[in-house]
Amino acid sequence: MAFPKELDFLEPRIQECIEKEGKEFLLGLIKLPDKQYETVLKYASALIKKEKLVYMREKNMIISVALVFFAIKDFQGNQFWDEFARKIDANEMQVQKICKPAFENFCKLNNLYFHVGRKNKGYVTSILTHAIIPKTSIDKFLEFLEDIYFKDLEEDYESSEVEQLVEYMHRLFSKFLEEDDIQLNIQGSKMTIARQQLPKAFRIAFVKSAGIVAPIIENYLFYMNELNYSRDISYSFNTRFDNYFKYYVNNISELKRVSTDKSTIAKKGIKKFTTAHFKFQKDLLHLIVPKQIIDSDYIKDKIYLNVYNDDKLVENRELKLTKSRLLFKTEEEIVLLNSFYKNLRYEIWTGDVTIFNSKEKLFRDYLIFNSDAEEVAANQLKSQRYKIVCSNKTELKVINGDITSLKYPDRTIHTVFLKDDTILELSGYVITPNTKRLITEFSDKALYERVEGIGDNEESYFIYSEIPRLQLVISEEKAIDDYVVSVNGNNYHLSQESKFSIYTMTDGSGSQVAQILINNSLLQDLMNYSLAIREKGNMHPVISRNLCIIPQLNYSFDKHFYYKDKQAKLTNLNVGDALSCRETLPLKVNLKKYDHVAVKIEKTAIRLKIKIPKFSWHLGEYNSSQNVSDIWFKSVKEPQLKVTYTEDVSKIYLVSSNKMITLEGKQTVNQNQFDLRDYFSVEHKSPVTIGVRLKDKQIPLVTTHYQPTLKNVKVDYYDTGRFNKGLFIQGAFVGEGNLKAQVLDIKESIIQEYDIKHSFNLFDPNVNLDMGKYRVRIILIEEDDFFGLSDDEKVLHEENLLVGDPFVIDTQKKVLKVKKCNTYDGEFLLDNFYLQNVRTSKIEGYYEADGFYYITDWDTQELRKWYFSTYNPFIMRLRKSNDYIYELEIEDKDRDGLIFDIHSKHVNPKVVNNEERFKLIDTITIDKREVD
Incomplete structure (x- = not known):
């Protein structure tokens, strides 16, 4: 005792x-x-x-x-x-x-x-x-809280709001203490909070022990906020709840550390809203009022939206509530605006309470929309098409750009196509997509990309489809008459041998910009030219270029791009009716030696070098020519990714935990470079896959691992065969430290142990394993940073190894109770029919087993086994197996089917002359949970 x-x-x-x-x-x-x-x-x-x-x-x-x-x-x-x-x-x-x-x-x-x-x-x-929170429930529970943090708290941890949320949860849980799920009916719609995310037992613990459980929730929300804004987490108590969160963040959560400047939080008493915005589709202007969280205090009465221009009511409508994870939300509202309103605002209200007022957030002098109908800020424009909506009184002036305007009684819609040097003067603003100072340069609009011309003296030429336009910046003290154009050494007055337009720059320098097109009398097709422009009296050219004009040039390869390919084929080359190519197509190129195709064009003094669309990359000592897909983060000494491709690859994609972020790169000559130091300096992260998008196709390059891991592990044991009999263990290790592999029996005793290398292909022909179940375990022996090897071991991989037939192994030394049988007339429960000694049959694909049933001894009243001596062994074939049942076809030793008596529920009765009562068994079903 x-x-x-x-x-x-x-x-x-x-x-x-x-x-x-x-x-x-x-x-x-x-x-x-x-x-x-x-x-x-x-x-x-x-x-x-x-x-x-x-x-x-x-x-x-x-x-x-x-x-x-x-x-x-x-x-x-x-x-x-x-x-x-x-x-x-x-x-x-x-x-x-x-x-x-x-x-x-x-x-x-x-x-x-x-x-x-x-x-x-x-x-x-x-x-x-x-x-409180069992380990098995924590993942779903934290996912639920994470959803509340993003959707209900809107990525802000304010003590007053969190306290209000906790009080609300306490009231809500108290109402549904006996239900498995929380089901709410709000204005005719239903909202369910499933027990998988908020288990009933947890809700009871919260209600009965709020002083204990509420701080756990508050801490979790606080930790999520700290993590979301890249702040180190100071764990409050270091309890199992903190350990749960550490594991969740490192292995499951999709929270990302993003540097964020916190905006001013809304005033107390007013719920923060996501930003309302404008949309412009099919020449219709809309105000989009997003989904809004409404506190439970405001859901008793109807909720309304009012839209005003100044103090004049433009729109009034009722808002509907929709399901949320915990609180209540309005549905997104799309308000059609029949006019352009400079001072637009909206309010959400119920009864005599104004829940939200947008104030001056939507005031605009004009609106600019991109091709996706989204509003764009004036300082974020690019060289593409936009639509500008403004009042009829607002003037728009466009320099060096295309514009069409459509005027309505209540607004004007301008469609503009912006170029790099386009300038817009709008409502007192000067707007341009190019913030750089304009420079003297040739236009590349008519340039054949990835094509270079080579002259007789190996000089390089730009190949154009037509005479290229030239942009010339003329200083304040000069004019276009002060410039000379030189063609193959012959000098001409630039103003006399070209067409040009001149604009004054808006940078305050007083300079002008001339858009110039050289006359075709100077630059003819299919000829090689050295062109230069200089100031009179100065022999140093302002700009110069070797060029050749080929009006028709089309080519294609057998692939859009080449990555880890050995060979490329030029399958088509068309240089027009006046020219021809000497080479016979298709033209094959060894990609290990060349990055281009060289062809000679008849009737010209030029060879063409066509760049092959070959993609390659380098990251530290790794590159695309190696057969590598997974790397250890510490093995990259210089974490800078260099990407080489015939087109600009300005972005790469970093994928981690089912989320993808984009990283901008720095462009150099024929290469893009990406600084990845932030992704190779932090431990305890989930793997990050680096990839690019080529021709609308995602191409993964390499995956970086921060935790030791095994890849492509394969374990097999062959107990037959003359040359390959033995144990195979294959795989690759990503990490650092020493590995060993263990083979264990069902009692966890080690049968065999091996030291293995980082890339291993182990074969042991001498190990003999009897039929049965085994475990193969691969262990990492972790090294101490100061003292070298230590005794710390970490299991990286563990899997079952079955030697022999899986069905025989699973049923070895077990009694199988036959629970059901299937006949032509349906499924029936079966009584007092058992199988044991399952073994493989001489008939391929079949099994044998001894069948028996129990009888009661008249003297002792004890149950005794009685074997089907006439029918044993039964012949079986496994038709179906899952986590719960075996389904088997079954016959007796003479390959005759078994008979089922639907009255006694027994098999093979002595008399079978009643078709209504006796049925031929097709299959039997054995419940795995009832196997002894």
Whole structure:
């Protein structure tokens, strides 16, 4: 009857917590490290099996702690008593018989919470309530809180708002204490919060022990906010709840660390809204009022939207509420604006309360929209088409750009196509898509990209489809008459041998910009030219270029781009009717040697070098020519990605935890460079895959790993064959440290152990494994940064290895109870039919088993096995197998089908002359859960 000394700590620890927390105390709050948990579990198992005896009060305490911490650490969320019984290797009915009263009596003796529902006592509910948040529920629960953080708190942690949220949750949970799910009806619609995310037991723990559970929620929301804004988390208590969050962030959560400047939080009493915005589609202007969170205080009466221009009402409508995760939201509203309003604002209100007022946020002198109908700020314009909406009184002036205007009684719509040097004068503003100072340059509009001309003296030429336009910046003291154009050494007056237009620059320098087109009398087709422009009296050219004009030039390769290819083919080359190509197509090129195709064009003094659309990359010592897909972050000494491609690759994609972010690069000659230092300096992150988009296709380049991992592991054992008999273990290791592989039997005893290398292809022909189940485990021996090798081991991979037939292994030394049979007339329950000694048959694909049934001994009244001696062994073929059942075709030893008696529910009766009663069995079903 002596209490075990190993558990002397238990009662004082419980009593200390009870004194501290009072009636709110939950048993899951005590600290119980893994070793102590295993000790408690061991003694609880012995008490349940009656292998040890202690006083009843002590017995109830040990069993209660074991139940709660089993729920916390090992419960998988299925059948609690079944899982606990299997954990301690005990009979489930015996477990329930002893554990239920033990837990209930312990709670009553210590004035702890015990749940009594409307109909029954809630033993499992009570245990899970004391567990607060079992490990198996934490992922879904944190996903739910993360959703609340983003959608309901809108990425801000304010103590007052979080306190209001917690109070709301307490009121809500109190109303639905007995329901598994929370189901709400709000203005005719339903909202459900599933028990997988907010389990009933957790809600009870929150209501009954709010002083304990509420801080857990508040801390989690605070941690999410700190992480979201790239601040280091200072964990409050370092409890298991903090450890849950650390694991969640490192392995599951999609929260990203993003540097963010916090905007001013809305005034107290007014809920923060997401930004309203304008849309312009099919020449119709809309105001988009986004979904809005409405506090529960405002959902009793109808909610309305008012839109004003100054103080004049433009639109009034009722808002509908829609489902949210926890609070209530209005649906997105699209308001058609029949006119352009400079001073537009909107209010959301109910009764005599204004919930939100946009004030001056939507005031505009004009609106600019891109091709996606989205509003664009004036300082974010690019060289593309836009639509500008403004009042009829607003003037727009365009320099060096295309514009069409459509005037309505209430507004004007301008469609403009902006070039790099376009200038807009609008409502007192000067707008340009190019913030750089204009420079002297040739236009590349008519330039053939990726094509270079080579002259007889190996000089390089730009190839154009027509005479290129020239942009010339003329200083304030000069004019276009002060310039000379030189063609192949012959000089001409620029103003006399060209067409030009001149504009004054708006940068205040007084300079002018001339748009120039050289006359075609100077530059003819299919000729090589050296062109230069200089000031009179100055022999140094302002700009010069070698060029050749080929009006028609088309070519194509057999692929849009080449990545890790050995060969490219030029499949088509068209240079017009007047020219021809000497080479025979298709023209093959070795990509290891060349990055271009060279062809000679008849009737010209030029060769063409056509750049092959070849893609390659370098990252530290790794590159695209290597067969590498996964790298260790510490192995990259210079984390700069260099991408080479015939087209500009200005962005790369970094994919981590199912989220993708874009990283801008720096363009150099024929190359883009990306600084990846931030992604190679931080440990404890999930893998990051680096990729690019080429021709609308995502191309993954390489995946960087921050935690040691194994890739492409394959384990096989061949027990037949002359040359390949033995054990195979293959794979690749990404990380640092030493590896070893272990083969273990079902009792976790090591049969064989191997030291393996980072890229391993292990074959052991000498190991002999009998038929059965084994485990193969690959372990990392971690190194200490200061002292070298240590004893710390980490399991990187573990999998089952079956030697022999899986069905025979699973049923080895087991009795299979046949539960059902399927006949032509349907499915029937079967009684008193069992199979054992399952083995492979000589008939390929079939199995044999001995069938028997039980009879009652007349003398002893005991059950005795009685074998089907006439029919054994039964011949079977496995038709279906899943987690729950085996379905088998079955015949007797003579390959005759079995007969089912629907009255007795037995097989193979002696008399079978009644078709209504006796049915031919097609298949039988065995419940795996009833296999002994």
